Amino acid sequence: MSLDADVLIDWFTDTARDLPWRRSECTAWGVLVSEIMLQQTPVARVEPVWRSWLERWPLPSSMAAASQGEVLRAWGKLGYPRRALRLHEAAKAIADKHDDVVPEDVDTLLALPGIGAYTARAVAAFAYGQSVPVVDTNVRRVVARAVHGAGDAGPPSTTKDLRDVEALLPDEKADVYSAALMELGALVCTARTPKCADCPVIEDCAWQRAGRPAYAGPAKAVQKFAGTDRQVRGLLLDVLRGTVEPVAKARLDVVWHDAGQRDRCLDSLLVDGLVEQTAGGLFALPGEH
DNA sequence: CACGCGTGGTT
C-alpha cells in the first residue's frame, strides 16, 4: 500500500504555502540558498533573510565576492552559522568550477560543502524537476506513520530512508509529490499534535488503521542548550556581528562568567573560522581586516 | 553512528 499520489499532489496544489523559493521564477541558486537556510531553522525566520540575501547576491559569484564577515552578518541570527561559511565555500566552488550554475547532478551537489543527502536531492528535485527521493525529518515521520503504522520515525538511516521513499515515488511529477510529502509533514502530520482530520490521505494511513499507537522506538535524546558551548559561542558571535571594528578580548569576556568555557569556545570559533584575530590581538568576524 | 552545532517560538 502506498500514498495516493494524485490525491496528495492535488492537495498540495490547492493548499501549499506560497513560499518564494517555490515560485517558478526562483532560480536554482535561490532554491539552494533556501535549503541551506532551512536546515534546522523554521520557515518564518528564514523567509525575510532569504529575500534580502537573494536581492544582495542574486548569483553564486556575487556571494562568492563577499567577505566571510559580510556573509556571517547577513546570516544574522538564523543559527548554526557554520552553514553560512559552507554556503560561501559552495558559492565560490560553483562560481569557479561550474560556470556560476548550480549543478543538477546529485553526486556533484554532494561534493559541495554543506550539501548532504537531503539538500542534494532537494535541489535536484525542486530546482531541476528530477525524480529523486527527498527525505527530511517531515518525510521520515509521514512514512513512519502512513506506511509503517508507527507513531514516529526511528533513528535515521540514509540508505533505508532513501529506499523507503524511492518506493513511493510516482512515475509522473515525483518532484511535486516530494514537496507534497514534506508539506504534509510540516502542516498536517506534525510531530506533536497531528491534524489527522485535515489529512488528504487518511484513507491510506497505516498508523490510522492501527489505532494510532504511540511511538515505540528508542527514546530520542533531548538537546540541551542553556549552559552549553553552543550558547556561549552564540553569545560571543553576537558581539562580533554587532560591531564593524575588531574588539578587545575584554569585550568578549563580559558575555559569560566561566572563563575556562569562554576561552575554550573562543578557541573553537577561531578553529572553525567563524572568528579571526587581528595582528593587534583584537577579535573580529573573518575576512574583513 | 552519536554527537555537537544557534536561535527563538510554541506548548
Place this chain on the structure above:
DNA sequence: TAACCAAGCGT
C-alpha cells in the same frame, strides 16, 4: 515554564 520543536551536516 521547562521542554519540545524546526526543510541537516560533518566528524
